[in-house]
Amino acid sequence: MKFISPYIFQAYLTCPREAWMLYHSISSDQDHEYLALGRLVHETSYQRSRKEIFVDQLLKIDLFRGELLAEVKKSSRHIEAARLQLAYYLYYLKHEKGLEFEGILLFPKERKTEKVQLTPELEEKIELLLDEMRPLLMADKPPPAKRIKYCRSCSFREYCWAGETEI
Numbered sequence: 589m590k591f592i593s594p595y596i597f598q599a600y601l602t603c604p605r606e607a608w609m610l611y612h613s614i615s616s617d618q619d620h621e622y623l624a625l626g627r628l629v630h631e632t633s634y635q636r637s638r639k640e641i642f643v644d645q646l647l648k649i650d651l652f653r654g655e656l657l658a659e660v661k662k663s664s665r666h667i668e669a670a671r672l673q674l675a676y677y678l679y680y681l682k683h684e685k686g687l688e689f690e691g692i693l694l695f696p697k698e699r700k701t702e703k704v705q706l707t708p709e710l711e712e713k714i715e716l717l718l719d720e721m722r723p724l725l726m727a728d729k730p731p732p733a734k735r736i737k738y739c740r741s742c743s744f745r746e747y748c749w750a751g752e753t754e755i
C-alpha cells in the first residue's frame with residue numbers, strides 16, 4: 589500500500605474505524621445531510637477562481653488562482669485535521685510527482701482563508717501518521733467503535749450504533 593487517499597487520511601484523523609471502512613470500500617449513506625451540504629459548498633464556492641485537475645485518476649485537486657492547491661471546507665471547526673489533510677495532498681504531489689505547491693484552505697461560509705505550507709515538521713508528522721495507520725487499515729477487522737462527538741454527524745452512525753437511542 590503506497591498511497592493512501594487523502595479522503596481516508598482525513599477520516600483517520602477523526603476516527604480510525606471510519607478510515608478502515610472507507611479503505612475497505614464499505615459505503616456510507618451517500619444521501620446523508622452533512623455529505624450533501626459538503627458537496628453543495630464545494631460545488632458552488634469560488635467557481636471562477638478554481639480549476640479542478642485529476643492526478644492519476646485518484647486525486648482530484650483544485651488549483652486556486654492557478655497557483656495554490658485549494659481545499660474548500662464547510663466550516664473551520666476541524667481546522668487542525670483540514671490543515672493536515674491539505675498538507676498530505678502537498679506531500680503526495682511533492683514525493684510522488686515532483687510538484688511543489690503551497691496550499692490554501694477556503695471557508696466560504698465564514699469568508700475565511702488560511703495558507704498551508706509543507707514544512708519539515710508537517711512532513712515528519714505525516715510520515716509518523718502513515719506508519720501508524722498502515723497496519724490498522726490492512727487489518728481484517730475494523731477497530732471497535734468509540735463514541736465521539738463526530739458520531740452524531742457521521743455517515744456510518746447507523747452501521748456503528750444501530751439500535752442505540754443515544755448517540
Ligand code: SF4
Pocket residue numbers: 603605606733734735736738739740742743744745746748749
Ligand atoms: S459512527 Fe462514530 S465510531 Fe462509527 S465510524 Fe462514525 S465516528 Fe467512527
